[in-house]
Amino acid sequence: MIRSLPAITLLSCLAATSAVADATDDRIHELEHLFVNAMVLNGPEVVDCTLSGGAQSTCFTITVKAEPQDYEPGPWCPTSGSDGPELAGKWFVDGEFVDADGAFMASLADVYDDPKWQMVDPETGEIKVTDSLEQCAAAARPDVGAEYENFCVVCEASYMDEDAAVTYTIPLEPVAQDNPMPTNQTGSGVAFNGIRLDGPAPVDAILGAYTVAPFDDCGGHVNLHVGYHYHAATDCLETTAQDDGGDAPVIGIAMDGYDIRANLGVQDPTLDECNGHDQGDGYHYHAGEEGANLILGCMTAQAGCVAEDAGAKCDASARPPRP
Numbered sequence: 001m002i003r004s005l006p007a008i009t010l011l012s013c014l015a016a017t018s019a020v021a022d023a024t025d026d027r028i029h030e031l032e033h034l035f036v037n038a039m040v041l042n043g044p045e046v047v048d049c050t051l052s053g054g055a056q057s058t059c060f061t062i063t064v065k066a067e068p069q070d071y072e073p074g075p076w077c078p079t080s081g082s083d084g085p086e087l088a089g090k091w092f093v094d095g096e097f098v099d100a101d102g103a104f105m106a107s108l109a110d111v112y113d114d115p116k117w118q119m120v121d122p123e124t125g126e127i128k129v130t131d132s133l134e135q136c137a138a139a140a141r142p143d144v145g146a147e148y149e150n151f152c153v154v155c156e157a158s159y160m161d162e163d164a165a166v167t168y169t170i171p172l173e174p175v176a177q178d179n180p181m182p183t184n185q186t187g188s189g190v191a192f193n194g195i196r197l198d199g200p201a202p203v204d205a206i207l208g209a210y211t212v213a214p215f216d217d218c219g220g221h222v223n224l225h226v227g228y229h230y231h232a233a234t235d236c237l238e239t240t241a242q243d244d245g246g247d248a249p250v251i252g253i254a255m256d257g258y259d260i261r262a263n264l265g266v267q268d269p270t271l272d273e274c275n276g277h278d279q280g281d282g283y284h285y286h287a288g289e290e291g292a293n294l295i296l297g298c299m300t301a302q303a304g305c306v307a308e309d310a311g312a313k314c315d316a317s318a319r320p321p322r323p
Helices: 007-034 102-106 133-139 203-208 235-239
Strands: 040-050 056-064 090-093 096-099 166-171 176-182 189-191 220-223 227-230 250-254 259-261 276-278 283-286 298-301 305-307
Touching: 007 040, 007 056, 040 166, 166 189
Parallel strands: 259 283
Antiparallel strands: 040 056, 056 166, 090 096, 166 305, 176 298, 189 250, 220 227, 250 259, 276 283
């Protein structure tokens, strides 16, 4: 015998379902507004997803091109020891975001206390720079050959396929996990201009090959997987940040669904190990200082997925750790 639900129970279930649907619709409309200045190819839309800790969840997915709409990325590498900061990018040194200009390149032996550094040719004053897709692919990798020692490594956005895009799948509601997840496994998130907020750059590996791979003044450079992306959250993000009256403007969304706000500019004892806290307006993160090589060090909730294939179903629990 099949028993029907009491009318009041059925109405309650329908009302709850409708409320969830309305909240989801509201969030999608909000996301459309937040990413209005990004080059969005598809979405945001709601999908089922499996998060990094195995939780089955509801996510939003959005596909974007890694191209900022309000400035031209670069420059990165100087080509001469006489090139000033206007012809060069930035680099991380001892917690500072310094100009990687010609004078800096000429000083690397002193900066790193290693005479093997000789980025500037002592006779011509020239700096060797990767200047092709092939050289970019060979030098911007963990096992760099000795032939690229004392090269300044740059990959241009033009090396990417015309249809290259990145799809982010992020939980609509964060799902807690027992232990924080380092962002070098997942990346930090995505800025509202559609550019990836990446995990820490592998500075030690880059320097270990006697190369430097500068960032532009906005903290970004290019790789052949996701294209242009950030390793520092600078004031370049102010144009798309959302100032909601909180302790700092919201600059993007972390891969676990929490907001990422701008750096506070001061030491705040309420920040946890992942640079997050709840100041009464909900838990959120704050980006690290520009020179820290740490937009976010870790995340407190389960992460979603980043993919180059827009049609890929998100199962973050099955992905291998990033190097």
